[in-house]
Amino acid sequence: MGFGAFANFMQMIKxxxxxxxxxxxLIGLFLVVALVTRSFLIDPSFYQHGxxxxxxxxxLAAAEPVYKGSxxxxxCHEQRKTDWSAGAHAVVQCEVCHGKYLGCPENGKAxxxxxxxxxxxxxxxxxxxxxxxxxxxVLAEHPFPDQEKPECKTCHNPHSPxxxxxxxxxxxxxxxxxxxxxxxxxxxxxxxCHGKMGQGRRNNPPLAGLSAEKFTELMNQFKAGLGDxxxxxxxxxxxxxxxxxxxxxxxxxxxxxxxxxxxx
Amino acid sequence: MNGQGDINxxxxxxxxxxxxxRREFLCNTSKALAGLGxxxxxxxxxxxxxxxxxxxxxxxxxxxxxxxxxxxxxxxRWAYGIDTTKCIGCLRCVKACKVENNVVGDANHFRTWVExxxxxxGEDHAHVDSHADSQNIAAAGPGAEYRFDNRYKDxxxxxxxxxxxxxxxxxxxxxxxxxxVGATFRAEDGTVLIDHDYCIGCRYCVQACxxxxxxxxxxxxxxxxxxxxxxxxxxGLNPACVEVCPTGTRVFGDLNDPESPVSKLIKDNRVQxxxxxxxxxxxxxxxxxxxxxx
Numbered sequence: 001m002g003f004g005a006f007a008n009f010m011q012m013i014k015x016x017x018x019x020x021x022x023x024x025x026l027i028g029l030f031l032v033v034a035l036v037t038r039s040f041l042i043d044p045s046f047y048q049h050g051x052x053x054x055x056x057x058x059x060l061a062a063a064e065p066v067y068k069g070s071x072x073x074x075x076c077h078e079q080r081k082t083d084w085s086a087g088a089h090a091v092v093q094c095e096v097c098h099g100k101y102l103g104c105p106e107n108g109k110a111x112x113x114x115x116x117x118x119x120x121x122x123x124x125x126x127x128x129x130x131x132x133x134x135x136x137x138v139l140a141e142h143p144f145p146d147q148e149k150p151e152c153k154t155c156h157n158p159h160s161p162x163x164x165x166x167x168x169x170x171x172x173x174x175x176x177x178x179x180x181x182x183x184x185x186x187x188x189x190x191x192x193c194h195g196k197m198g199q200g201r202r203n204n205p206p207l208a209g210l211s212a213e214k215f216t217e218l219m220n221q222f223k224a225g226l227g228d229x230x231x232x233x234x235x236x237x238x239x240x241x242x243x244x245x246x247x248x249x250x251x252x253x254x255x256x257x258x259x260x261x262x263x264x
Numbered sequence: 265m266n267g268q269g270d271i272n273x274x275x276x277x278x279x280x281x282x283x284x285x286r287r288e289f290l291c292n293t294s295k296a297l298a299g300l301g302x303x304x305x306x307x308x309x310x311x312x313x314x315x316x317x318x319x320x321x322x323x324x325x326x327x328x329x330x331x332x333x334x335x336x337x338x339x340x341r342w343a344y345g346i347d348t349t350k351c352i353g354c355l356r357c358v359k360a361c362k363v364e365n366n367v368v369g370d371a372n373h374f375r376t377w378v379e380x381x382x383x384x385x386g387e388d389h390a391h392v393d394s395h396a397d398s399q400n401i402a403a404a405g406p407g408a409e410y411r412f413d414n415r416y417k418d419x420x421x422x423x424x425x426x427x428x429x430x431x432x433x434x435x436x437x438x439x440x441x442x443x444x445v446g447a448t449f450r451a452e453d454g455t456v457l458i459d460h461d462y463c464i465g466c467r468y469c470v471q472a473c474x475x476x477x478x479x480x481x482x483x484x485x486x487x488x489x490x491x492x493x494x495x496x497x498x499x500g501l502n503p504a505c506v507e508v509c510p511t512g513t514r515v516f517g518d519l520n521d522p523e524s525p526v527s528k529l530i531k532d533n534r535v536q537x538x539x540x541x542x543x544x545x546x547x548x549x550x551x552x553x554x555x556x557x558x
Contacts, residue, residue, distance in 0.1 A: 049330070050449060051449065052446045052448075052449035052462070053446070053462055054331075056457065056461065056462070057330070057331035057451060058330075058331040060331075061331050061494055061495055061498040062332075065493075065495060065496050065501055066364045066504070067360060067363070067364055067508065069507060091510050093507060093508055095507075095508065096356050096510060100364075122354045122356070122409070122411050123510065125414060126417070127412065127414055128382060128416045128417070128419070129424035129426050130426075131350060131351075131352065138417075
């Protein structure tokens with residue numbers, strides 16, 4: 001068919017008036033030039049999958065991820081896994097507070113937050129639009145034990161913070177709940193820093209198992225304005241003698257915490 | 265008489281062999297060229313015919329999965345979920361997106377952002393601001409640790425909430441329709457991507473997007489937007505914003521997988537999309553959208 005049809009076509013062109021056949025010739029030439037140029041200009045992968053350059057897709061997919069994910073960090077920092085993954089902050093990935101992976105240990109360590117108040121209030125500052133289930137503080141009203149250098153981490157473990165609940169990794173003697181005496185109302189403030197069971201937390205010493213005399217003596221000292229802890233002095237001044245006596249009885253009744261585990 | 269002479273002269277001329285040859289040569293050559301051209305033209309048109317395309321697709325499938333050897337885009341149908349009732353406005357997603365995708369560092373270029381809607385008592389319209397609001401930028405400080413300032417803390421707030429926003433990766437994207445050069449397209453896995461090499465910077469897409477999800481990079485002369493971290497999702501990771509979200513507001517997943525977080529979100533909640541009337545069929549599904557959010 002090919003050549004015959006072409007010959008017929010040429011015959012037909014020949015029969016046309018010259019000005020028409022020349023015009024057709026010009027159009028044909030233009031088409032040839034356009035198509036040849038087009039084949040040079042358009043990427044070979046264009047139209048492979050649609051009206052776009054298919055090679056662009058693997059190019060976009062090739063970039064290296066910057067955020068490595070907590071699983072990657074835990075690979076080396078295994079000791080963090082125990083407290084972080086068990087606490088309320090298990091949903092907060094390492095890189096949220098420490099910044100992107102910089103290639104530690106070769107290229108230096110990940111960022112250690114300098115200003116924990118600024119960092120923590122990003123999520124925990126009381127704000128009208130924040131949902132109620134989010135733990136929030138009003139900064140101006142929040143007590144900071146160390147007024148000179150206020151820090152969230154003085155009381156809260158950033159890797160596994162607690163508001164009032166017990167840190168699960170804390171070594172505490174397990175006691176059946178019904179054998180415990182009811183905590184006095186004043187204890188609601190103690191447990192914020194000393195743990196729910198008075199087991200002590202971070203820099204705050206354990207209260208559980210402390211003898212009633214020792215407890216009363218210490219509290220009276222604080223009440224008189226003596227001692228290192230300004231927070232304790234401030235707090236003790238709000239307590240009556242009856243409160244102190246009740247607290248002393250309560251903490252004496254609690255079992256003393258197990259000894260600290262050896263440092264990592 | 266004169267007429268007869270003319271005819272004679274013409275006959276003479278026709279007999280002039282040299283002249284006839286040249287004329288014929290030119291005529292034939294041009295015809296041949298035209299013929300070749302038509303043949304070449306049909307050939308190159310045929311190159312894009314459906315059969316050829318099918319052949320290529322079959323070959324590609326046989327050779328390896330596309331776009332990478334570990335990732336086959338025909339097997340996924342990505343979608344994004346945003347539960348606005350959980351968002352605390354910490355803006356870690358915004359920060360992570362900037363870092364992950366090396367987005368231009370100033371306060372006007374964002375692939376994702378968060379808006380705050382506040383209704384004060386006695387008012388029936390919302391006060392809306394985002395991280396890019398000048399007061400919030402000032403609160404962010406020099407380290408660009410994006411945060412919302414606490415400007416409503418002393419006001420009587422009736423209700424307020426945060427709404428994260430981003431490219432909706434629409435099923436029928438207006439931005440793709442208006443692109444004159446095929447620089448933006450919808451991949452088979454449902455992501456709407458931009459080919460920066462082909463983008464001519466005409467900014468039609470920036471104007472076409474009903475969600476304001478696209479922006480222009482002045483330095484490079486190309487438009488840009490969220491890709492759902494295409495380099496991450498093709499490696500089995502979550503987009504960076506989902507990775508860092510501490511509240512589970514943002515979820516991502518494959519609609520082909522009924523157990524994926526986004527499939528579950530859609531199954532367990534009544535979801536909405538932004539501006540459904542625009543006809544773009546967005547693939548970001550919202551939970552808890554308010555009537556004034558658009």
